[in-house]
Amino acid sequence: MAERKERLVVAGNGMAGLRLLEELAKAAPGRYEIAVYGSEPVPAYNRILLSKVLQGGVGREEIELKARSWYEEQGIELRTGEAVVSLDLAARELRTSAGRTDRYDRLVLATGSSAFIPPVSGADKKGVIAFRSLADSDAMLEASRSGRRAAVIGGGLLGLEAARGLLHLGMEAHVVHNAAYLMNRQLDRQAGRLLQAELERQGMRFHLARDTSEVTGIGRASGLRFRDGSRLKADLIVFAVGIRPNVELARAAGLAVRRAVEVDDRMRASDPSVYAVGECAEHRGIAYGLVAPLYDQAKVLARELAGAGGEPYEGSIPYSQLKVAGIEVFSVGDAAGHGEEETVQQAYDGLSGTYRRVLARDGKVTAAVLYGDASEGPALLELVRRGAPPEELAASPASGKAEAGGGLSPREAMAAALPDSATVCECNAVAKAAILEAVAGGCGTAEEVRACTGASRSCGGCRPVVEALVRLGAAGGAQARPGGAAADEA
Ligand SMILES: Cc1cc2nc3c(=O)[nH]c(=O)nc-3n(C[C@H](O)[C@H](O)[C@H](O)COP(=O)(O)OP(=O)(O)OC[C@H]3O[C@@H](n4cnc5c(N)ncnc54)[C@H](O)[C@@H]3O)c2cc1C
Incomplete structure (x- = not known):
């Protein structure tokens, strides 16, 4: 008689949950009987691209990550619009919003986060939304018609992307931010000011250093009141002030939860049959809010579930890139220099409108901010990741001085100087070598490289580097650079 397969249930059909299924399909095809519950009505989609859907760069239908037929082909039972509402860890059973009871041998929590709505009076009125889901982006589209x-509350990445989308939809977009400059968690003051000037040129309006005390209006939102007594009229209020991991399910079941579900280096939660991955997981005290770390986690968990062992998850160095057409912004580490970092390089070019600052601490490059031209991002990220000494900046492609000779543009020279092992697309973990291989194999455009390797499929921040590599490849200028900056020097 055939052996019964273990039953694996995944709670949450978002970006991390789906990536786990994809990795598992590679690592241990057919090993588990798999069921997935997702509380949203549609299968997993690329949440990152919601900003581009609003801004008109991508169609709503283009963001689905896998069609239902893919799940069927994999033998995965997909139940959308059905949330897991309670867990019985001792019985290894769960209950869903449809009243179903299901059992599992292993359970993966991949419930992600929800938008945080601060306790502001009137925040529950009609006309107040967040920016997290396809439903939110549909609500913005709908609101823009009438x-x-x-008024977008929050001048961070999400708030600015939402405001840019609302401008595109023909609305007057006002951004209310409680700090003195935009993206103050990722940028320093100068980069924040440059960004503000460009967004104002595009039509956005800003209300900085303002604390919202109330959403005004009878029944329906009609504006905001601030702590200093001033007011702003608005027909739509969008909160973009942060996220909260969805952990109620885990907490009620008795799993160890702090900000998110605590996991070890193999993504195991405090119960031996339960794992967590994605924004709902907290690893070594950090709950990440970007996809690159979540994809690393999914890979480690897939290997764990496949019984394949391998490298543990040891944490990630997150970085940020803004997805607003015509603006390049990159930041890694504490680029605002709130700690004891010292500035090792800083340059502003008023003619090209570019700004660059690199910081170090204890003899290591720890942070960087780029405005206007983010093509050095991958090289700088590599230095921060390695904890490279600042002296390496001079020899690395991140020096900002990649030589533009031999008919190459500075951006092409930068791309050419990157070591082959450098990750160009962080979201999908695509190295320069893989892109060059795709180009050598016949991919002649950035779109073809994207289809072939996945590079630039998510946030799109690496697109300029991918394009430069395609041009280099076509011109036969993509020489192999096997080592890192240190190796190049030796
Ligand atoms: C507009 C926007 C732009 C972004 N841009 C970027 C970017 O440029 N770069 C970047 O790296 N990251 C970006 N992010 C963040 C990125 O999208 C998230 O880090 C990623 O989606 C998290 O994946 P996840 O699977 O952990 O959570 P999610 O994608 O949120 O998926 C979790 C899923 O589980 C469902 N769920 C919750 N509870 C239950 C339950 N009890 N039962 C069943 N299902 C449940 C949720 O409804 C959801 O569908 C952006 C996010 C937004 C909203």
Whole structure:
């Protein structure tokens, strides 16, 4: 008689949960009987691209990550619009919003996060939304048909991307931010000011250093009142002030939870049959809010579930890139220099509108901010990741001085100087070598490289580097650079 397969249930059909299924399909095809519950009505989609859907760069239908037929082909039972509502760890059973009871041998929590709505009076009124899901982006589209003015609360990445989308939809977009400059968690003051000037040129309006105390209006939002007594009229209010991991399910079941579900280096939660991955997981005290770390986690968990062992998950160095057309912003580490970092390089070019600052601490490059031209991002990220000494900046492609000779543009020279092992697309973990291989194999455009390797499929921040590599490859200028900066020097 055939042996019964272990039953694996995944709670959450978002970006991390799906990536786990994809990795598992590679690592241990057919090993488990798999069921997936997702509380949203549609299969997993590329949440990152919601910003581009709003801004008109990508169609709503283009963001689905895998069609239902893929799940069927993999033998995965996919139940959308059905949330897991309670767990019985001792019985290894769960209950769903549809009243179903299901059992599992192993359970993966991949419930992600929800938008945080601060306790502001009136925040539950009609016309107040967050920016997290396809439903939120549909609500913004709908509101833009009848509304004239939107107020976005939060001048971070998400708030600015939402405001840019609302501008594109024809609304007057006002951004309310409680700090003195935009993206103050990722940028320093100068980069924040440059960004603000460009966004103002595009039509956005800003209300900085303002604390919202109330959403005004009877029944429906009609504006905001601030702590200093001033007011702003608005037909639509969008909160983009942060996220909260979805951990109620885990907490109620008795799993160890702090900000998120605590996991070890193999993504195991405090119960031996339960794992967590993605934004709902907390690893070594950190709950990440970007996809690159979540994809690393999914890979480690897939190997664990496949019984294949391998490298543990040891944490990630997150970085940020803004997805607003015509603006390049990159930041890694504490680029605002809130700690004891010292600035080792800083340059502003008023003609090209570019700004660059690199920081170090204890003899290691720890942070960087780029505005106007983010093509050095991959090289700088590599240095921060390695904890390279600042002296390596001079010899690395991240020096900002990649020689533009032999008919190459500075950006092409930068791309050419990157070591082959450098990760160009962080979201999908695509190295320069893989892109060059795709180009050598016949991919003649960035779109073809994207289809072939996945590079630039998510946030799109690496697109300029991918394009430069395609041009280099076509011109026969993509020489192999096997080592890192240190190896190049030796
Ligand atoms: C507009 C926007 C732009 C972004 N841009 C970037 C970017 O440029 N770069 C970047 O790296 N990251 C970006 N992010 C963040 C990125 O999208 C998230 O880090 C990623 O989606 C998290 O994946 P996840 O699977 O952990 O969570 P999610 O993608 O949120 O998926 C979790 C899923 O589980 C479901 N769920 C919750 N509870 C239950 C339950 N009890 N039962 C069943 N299902 C449940 C949720 O409804 C959801 O569908 C962006 C996010 C947004 C909203």
